[in-house]
């Protein structure tokens with residue numbers, strides 16, 4: 001095996017195998033439309049359910065092992081989705097730089113996906129970044145991290161989803177298109193909310209674009225609204241197929257960005273089933289499916 005770069009994240013195949021029941025099926029490369037992509041909700045929170053110490057502040061929660069896990073998840077999904085608030089606060093890269101170490105104790109075909117010959121995963125294993133930005137809040141430039149990574153061939157150009165009436169300057173659109181990204185227009189306004197897309201509409205649009213799996217990383221508004229919709233008993237089929245949450249052993253105190261969705265109709269709790277807890281370094285990773 002060639003030597004790994006010093007900042008390379010390493011994720012053992014034995015740990016990848018524990019996640020496998022919660023991951024989208026491995027599929028051949030094709031872009032056939034699907035009704036709805038396999039949808040994984042995944043994020044990291046503190047013991048007081050904060051995903052950031054304060055609104056708009058980039059906050060590290062995951063330790064090196066669970067960070068490697070998140071980057072492995074990125075290789076196992078066609079797309080990675082965040083809200084505009086996260087794009088503005090974090091200037092995220094939204095690519096994967098994990099190496100899955102094939103340990104002899106647990107060889108797994110699934111875990112071999114994302115192996116980049118000892119380095120970063122190849123472009124074919126990188127997820128398409130999707131940014132929900134109905135009002136055009138995210139003022140990206142050629143220097144934004146996700147654009148720079150795409151320009152360097154280390155990730156895909158982002159798809160920025162805006163409302164039909166939102167003006168995207170010509171120069172900005174060109175920045176996206178030069179790296180293979182694009183602006184996608186989608187109607188907002190369901191439930192009178194002009195600042196949000198309906199989740200069924202978002203997932204339906206992605207399915208129509210050939211995206212067969214998407215991991216939704218946050219932030220707070222995105223997660224809470226998805227949990228509110230993902231647990232809707234009136235849906236024939238839930239929106240969220242799997243939940244993978246990293247819990248870090250820290251309290252941030254009040255005032256953070258908290259995951260706490262609105263109550264379901266009737267006040268019942270929203271609960272996970274088929275639960276698995278996987279310790280990863282000092283963190284624990286909770287996997288499950290939303291009980292319906």
Ligand SMILES: NC(=O)c1ccc[n+]([C@@H]2O[C@H](COP(=O)([O-])OP(=O)(O)OC[C@H]3O[C@@H](n4cnc5c(N)ncnc54)[C@H](O)[C@@H]3O)[C@@H](O)[C@H]2O)c1
Nearest residue numbers: 043044052056057083084085086197218219220221222225
């Ligand atoms: N710890 C983690 O795992 C993690 C992950 C992601 C973000 N974060 C943190 O979360 C914070 C950002 O969270 P936030 O709540 O401010 O922003 P957010 O990322 O949830 O983005 C909210 C924006 O998304 C848009 N949006 C479009 N459709 C939507 C829909 N259906 N539902 C909800 N929003 C929709 C809204 O217009 C809104 O402006 C940052 O501090 C970031 O560091 C943490």
Ligand SMILES: Nc1nc(=O)c(N)c(NC[C@H](O)[C@H](O)[C@H](O)COP(=O)(O)O)[nH]1
Nearest residue numbers: 044059060061062070090092093094217
């Ligand atoms: N799993 C996880 N642990 C964390 O401690 C943390 N802060 C995030 N946050 C997710 C969010 O989407 C961030 O924007 C990206 O984690 C930015 O990271 P990249 O530049 O894309 O590697 N996610």
